[in-house]
Amino acid sequence: MVSRSDLVREKLEQMIVEGSFAQGERLDEIKLSQHFDVSRTPLREAFQALAASGLLVLEPRRGAFVRYPALEEVFEMFEVMAELEAFCCRLAAGRVTQPLLADLDKTMVDCKQAVDSGDVSHYYRANERFHALIYQASGNRFLEGEATRLHRRLKPFRRLQLNNRGRLAHSFAEHGRIIDALAKGDAQAAAIEMRAHIAIQGGKFNDLIVSYRQAARKVTGEDGVSTRAQTALGL
Amino acid sequence: MVSRSDLVREKLEQMIVEGSFAQGERLDEIKLSQHFDVSRTPLREAFQALAASGLLVLEPRRGAFVRYPALEEVFEMFEVMAELEAFCCRLAAGRVTQPLLADLDKTMVDCKQAVDSGDVSHYYRANERFHALIYQASGNRFLEGEATRLHRRLKPFRRLQLNNRGRLAHSFAEHGRIIDALAKGDAQAAAIEMRAHIAIQGGKFNDLIVSYRQAARKVTGEDGVSTRAQTALGL
DNA sequence: TACTGCATTCTTGCATACAAGCGGCTTGAC
């Protein structure tokens, strides 16, 4: 995790997730290797890893292309995410330990502070922790890993959802209901609450569309290279 | 998909899944590159890809090590698999089309023939098709991909389950109940039937243990290199 | 005799050189 290829992978992933590149943009091995001050070898290894997690598509003899999922696919991913998290809850209801419940309560205190002060990024961090704890509480390490992976991948599309002021309070209330169900050991209720918490429905529909447009919009200059990428690369 | 690194990846994956290497065995870049008659570069790219799918662990400056999941992790994976497939069924019940149902019926005919003749590998192929069709019927392409991925990864641990003569007929009957529920559009029933079909319970427990021992057993020679690997490499 | 430190050797990580496609451009012919 200290190799150059890992560092490059981290940075490239960050750039892609932040929307530094346009949809379908070809990543130039030479330019990028110069930018990161590494040779093509570790860069190509980073490409492989990013392609494996779905952020790039490698076309033989043509190059690496940035791939933002289509809006439809994002909905599909949220649909699966909702189910995975609901399953975490179902398992957690029977397996959650007292220390973990205490940790969950702590995130609730954190979230409450964030809601009261309207501090979105504070809430965002506490929310991350809340969900990570639920994955952990499932007691299924493999499930925890899969959930974490998908959660990461959906990150750019979750960004704006919390900016909606009403959403913060709603989200907080939902967290409360989930924890209550877990504390009672009610697997069914916990799963249902979590599914509702994640699923794209009602107002979240529009929030997602906006998030999506911001994350995956194509901003190209005259030469077909995205101006955002040019900025990101200092061109 | 025609590059040497892809070919090497395919072959290595096959070898690992077939159990050609011992648990924890270090894969020698130079020996393997000689064996596959490629340079270290495409081999290393294959390592990266296999590490991404969890078959290898890459330790910095130490090398690539074969990683068979612990028995506990296999159970966890089956637990998640059951849930993913159950979710596929839940979605499929509302979305399945007439042509797909017809295809599913075709696999049932195939399975029936295999059961009657006791042809396990025939049943195995028909079973693969059955499950692939269910994933497809979910109408969620992302879910389909994830389910397929996990299904592949569990392949070596499913091998022996069908060798149990009683299991074939049971499995067939379960398929029937699943299709019936789908045809009726009963999402709840379809999900429950599928979950029961996949979940490790009852007699399947012992079958899995045997499969696991066969897949992940460590067979080492005096020099610490697995004799199975030596055979596979023609040493 | 056991443990620690150093040196040697082997292996990986990275850089670079070379080969092989693919695409675009130019030129020629109809």
Place this chain on the structure above:
DNA sequence: GTCAAGCCGCTTGTATGCAAGAATGCAGTA
């Protein structure tokens, strides 16, 4: 003027060389 074919250049894919780090073995000391 347009279309097609061939060539040139650019990009990716692969091989190999070199450097740095880890493991192992040996020697010296406690």
